[in-house]
Amino acid sequence: MKIVILTGAGVSAESGLGTFRDEDGLWTRYDLEDVATPQGFGRDPALVHDFYNARRQNCLSAAPNAAHDALAKLQKSKRHDVILVTQNVDDLHERAGSRAVIHMHGSLMRALCAGCGATWDAPPVMDHAAPCPNCTAPKTRPDIVWFGEIPYHMDQILHDLATCDLFVAIGTSGTVYPAAGFVDIAQDAGAKTLEINPEPTGGGFDTLRTGPASQAVPDWVETLI
Numbered sequence: 496m497k498i499v500i501l502t503g504a505g506v507s508a509e510s511g512l513g514t515f516r517d518e519d520g521l522w523t524r525y526d527l528e529d530v531a532t533p534q535g536f537g538r539d540p541a542l543v544h545d546f547y548n549a550r551r552q553n554c555l556s557a558a559p560n561a562a563h564d565a566l567a568k569l570q571k572s573k574r575h576d577v578i579l580v581t582q583n584v585d586d587l588h589e590r591a592g593s594r595a596v597i598h599m600h601g602s603l604m605r606a607l608c609a610g611c612g613a614t615w616d617a618p619p620v621m622d623h624a625a626p627c628p629n630c631t632a633p634k635t636r637p638d639i640v641w642f643g644e645i646p647y648h649m650d651q652i653l654h655d656l657a658t659c660d661l662f663v664a665i666g667t668s669g670t671v672y673p674a675a676g677f678v679d680i681a682q683d684a685g686a687k688t689l690e691i692n693p694e695p696t697g698g699g700f701d702t703l704r705t706g707p708a709s710q711a712v713p714d715w716v717e718t719l720i
């Protein structure tokens with residue numbers, strides 16, 4: 496069976512990285528216009544780097560939880576063709592052992608030159624004045640897809656959604672497109688759809704497994720291997 500899995504901030508919540516729209520989420524403490532848009536970066540690049548430097552530090556001191564571990568175990572079992580797409584910019588899936596993780600919103604661990612488009616491994620603390628290793632321009636930004644920008648790997652993702660047997664969304668509110676529309680694309684292509692979340696998000700999934708990801712995801716994976 497070909498399974499496309501989409502994860503959101505909820506899969507890393509129990510690793511201490513928080514979410515965006517829960518009651519103490521990041522967007523309740525920061526204005527996303529200031530730290531997650533190209534315009535915000537143009538206005539105050541230092542503020543944007545401070546925001547992502549703090550999130551990178553949190554990520555480096557966090558550990559994968561049982562949900563990340565279970566998804567890596569599912570991939571390694573080779574019992575199914577598993578495509579793991581994440582909206583998250585942390586590297587907890589990789590640190591749990593997942594491979595070929597498709598980061599549609601970029602990665603905290605990568606840097607991008609706003610001048611020439613070169614990308615490289617991000618240092619723990621980034622500074623916008625740091626020269627690009629390719630063109631030397633002092634236009635360093637996090638390799639994160641901000642609001643108003645085009646998510647990465649969409650051609651691959653849309654192909655996988657159109658050819659999968661099962662689409663599973665884990666720990667995402669289903670409020671940000673294009674990810675929020677993946678369930679419809681999969682259903683239109685004839686796939687079954689499953690949501691794993693503490694409560695239903697209203698996305699019209701065929702089935703729902705409720706609970707925190709660290710419990711609900713391992714329980715679900717056990718039914719597959």
Ligand code: APR
Nearest residue numbers: 503504505508514515516517582666667668669671707708
């Ligand atoms: N286990 C599973 N799910 C959880 C847990 C948990 N322990 N705790 C919270 N959740 C769920 C919430 O119920 C919610 O449905 O995780 C979801 C988090 O939703 P958001 O905070 O909106 O995060 P996400 O859906 O990943 O946001 C999508 O929005 O701001 C942009 O680029 C950002 O990738 C992000 C995108």
